[in-house]
Amino acid sequence: MAPKVFVITYSVYGHVNKLASSVVKGLQKTGGVQVSQFQFPETLNSTILKAIHAAPKPDIPEITVDKLAEADGILFGFPTRYGNAPAQVRAFLDSTGGLFAKASLYGKAGGVFFSTASQHGGQEVTASSFMSNLVHQGMVYVPIGYKSPHLSDLSEIVGGSAWGAGTIAANDGSRQPSEKELAIAEFQGEEFAKVVKKLAGK
Known part of the structure; x- marks a missing residue:
């Protein structure tokens, strides 16, 4: 049976979900992995979501x-909150103590992709601070390095880093993921699938 890869996202305005679509595309390019998409449970009520003009939730199941x-293998996608994952993601991970106790995630591949409001909004520190969650579960963090030429492109603003794909949304959410950012996300999915297959002995 082909190894399973989950892409799990939390997205308020849709930027992370757009990256996720490209991540999934990359995962599917290699063949040999089963890809499933999920979203983190929302903790904000509908009144608050309406007040902040949140985008409609995607039609995918909650993890x-x-x-x-x-x-x-699991790829986690989320916007940054002061250099960390948002409360919705942290609340879910706080409930995985049973998995930790049984080492249920031990040796599985993990990676992240992310969104920030500004160019210097904490993309790398968001990824590095999140890594402690993977380390405590015994997961294998899979970065993307600088193999994608878009990460070294100085001709325009490009989100993402060696830690994972990323996009810059602007303070009002008006900036959408660029073609290069989507290409980096696709690259991440493709490379992640290769690592998962190696770890699974496929």
Whole structure:
């Protein structure tokens, strides 16, 4: 059976979900992995979401703690909150103590992609601070390095780093992921699939 890769996102305005579409495209390019998309449970009520003009939630299932253990590799996508994952993501991870106790995620591949409001909004520190969650679960962090030429492009602003794909949304959310940012996300998915297959012995 082909190894399973989960792409799990939290996105308020849709930027992260656009990156996720390209990540999935990259995962599917290599063949040999089963890809499933999920979203983190929302903790804000509908009144607040309406007040902040949040985008409609995608038509994908919410991830559950028990489901998480089925994956051979997991890519997490989310916007930054003061250099860390948002509360919705942290609340879910706080509920995975049972998986930690059983080492259910041990040896599985993990990676991240992200969105910030500004060019210097903490993309790298968001990824590095999130890595402690993977380390405590015994997961294998899979970065993308600088193999993608777009990460060294100085002709325009490009989100992302060696830690993972990223986009810059602007303070009002008006900037959408660029073609180069989407290409980096696709590259991340493709390279992640290769690592997952190696770890699974496929």
